[in-house]
Amino acid sequence: MSEKLNATKVNYKLNNGKTMPALGFGTFCAPEDQSIVKDCVIAAVKAGYRHIDTAYLYQDEKAIGDALQELFKEGVVKREELFITTKVWPNFWDKVEESFSTSLKNLQLEYVDLVLQHWPLCYPKITDNETGYIVFTPTDDQGNIMEEKDASYLETYKQLEKIYLDENDHRIRSIGVSNYTVDNLKDLFRDPTIQTCPSVNQIAIHPGKPQNEIVDYCQEKGIVVTGYTPYGSQGGPALKLPLIKQLSEKLDMSVNEVVISYFLNRNLVIIPRTWKTERLPQSLHYKKLPKEIIEQISNVKIDFE
Ligand SMILES: NC(=O)C1=CN([C@@H]2O[C@H](COP(=O)(O)OP(=O)(O)OC[C@H]3O[C@@H](n4cnc5c(N)ncnc54)[C@H](O)[C@@H]3O)[C@@H](O)[C@H]2O)C=CC1
Numbered sequence: 497m498s499e500k501l502n503a504t505k506v507n508y509k510l511n512n513g514k515t516m517p518a519l520g521f522g523t524f525c526a527p528e529d530q531s532i533v534k535d536c537v538i539a540a541v542k543a544g545y546r547h548i549d550t551a552y553l554y555q556d557e558k559a560i561g562d563a564l565q566e567l568f569k570e571g572v573v574k575r576e577e578l579f580i581t582t583k584v585w586p587n588f589w590d591k592v593e594e595s596f597s598t599s600l601k602n603l604q605l606e607y608v609d610l611v612l613q614h615w616p617l618c619y620p621k622i623t624d625n626e627t628g629y630i631v632f633t634p635t636d637d638q639g640n641i642m643e644e645k646d647a648s649y650l651e652t653y654k655q656l657e658k659i660y661l662d663e664n665d666h667r668i669r670s671i672g673v674s675n676y677t678v679d680n681l682k683d684l685f686r687d688p689t690i691q692t693c694p695s696v697n698q699i700a701i702h703p704g705k706p707q708n709e710i711v712d713y714c715q716e717k718g719i720v721v722t723g724y725t726p727y728g729s730q731g732g733p734a735l736k737l738p739l740i741k742q743l744s745e746k747l748d749m750s751v752n753e754v755v756i757s758y759f760l761n762r763n764l765v766i767i768p769r770t771w772k773t774e775r776l777p778q779s780l781h782y783k784k785l786p787k788e789i790i791e792q793i794s795n796v797k798i799d800f801e
């Protein structure tokens with residue numbers, strides 16, 4: 497039986513020469529008590545995580561920034577040892593500077609390692625009259641999501657690229673996309689005003705949802721793929737699948753480690769999330785797996801998205 501390996505030590509080379517840790521800490525669905533976010537980020541870094549995945553949408557960047565400041569002050573890690581990702585939500589499709597500079601300020605950093613266009617979509621920027629907050633997913637009277645007319649989602653990538661390529665601006669180390677299909681990427685490659693190839697595409701991947709077509713396309717183009725919702729999101733349904741439990745026993749790993757192994761054997765980045773620090777040790781290791789097991793996990797039948 498193959499030995500357990502430390503997933504926090506695995507890095508991938510991006511198409512611009514930078515390195516990206518294969519295991520990241522997801523931070524969606526933050527609890528209302530933001531001190532939990534801060535404590536979990538500190539615990540994740542102390543456990544070995546060197547990559548944190550956040551977004552303007554998640555509204556937890558300030559707590560993550562507080563955690564990072566504490567880790568730097570205590571000498572646990574240096575800034576250059578961490579890889580921090582944030583994202584630009586579709587309300588800011590043509591206001592990337594506004595979104596990104598707010599994220600950077602909240603994260604209390606001088607630079608971010610990776611900024612992603614969160615979705616290939618353009619939403620209007622509407623403020624709720626009562627709360628004063630941005631309506632992240634605006635809907636009309638019939639409940640349909642409102643999209644900006646005559647707007648091009650490539651505009652967001654172009655604005656990100658402008659900041660990234662500016663020689664006098666050192667705030668973004670790499671840029672990428674999220675939720676891009678093969679057609680979206682082909683659109684991007686066809687645009688003669690775009691000079692770069694995204695370094696990363698972050699998409700939904702978990703057991704039973706292998707996303708082979710887009711993964712193969714990205715890997716052929718040298719784009720690193722990050723899989724989100726690796727445990728199947730809320731409640732971790734992928735961890736409860738009979739196949740994953742059987743493999744956990746057979747391979748002498750936690751169910752989480754089986755899923756991490758599935759990702760790392762496919763050269764994918766994985767960004768699982770937990771808001772319970774005691775669960776962190778279950779999501780740190782992986783093993784080399786034979787192709788047949790990868791295929792079994794890819795093809796398992798699931799009843800969740
Ligand atoms: N780019 C995008 O559009 C999206 C990106 N993401 C990113 O991906 C990350 C991961 O996805 P999530 O939706 O957060 O879900 P996930 O797939 O990481 O699963 C989280 C669930 O698994 C449970 N879990 C974790 N460890 C466990 C353990 N040891 N035992 C039992 N249960 C456990 C958690 O309690 C939680 O309910 C996000 O936090 C976010 O950073 C998520 C959704 C969309």
Ligand SMILES: O=C1O[C@H](CO)[C@@H](O)[C@@H]1O
Pocket residue numbers: 524551553614
């Ligand atoms: O990051 C994200 O999380 C939510 C829920 O999955 C999704 O809308 C967004 O892309």
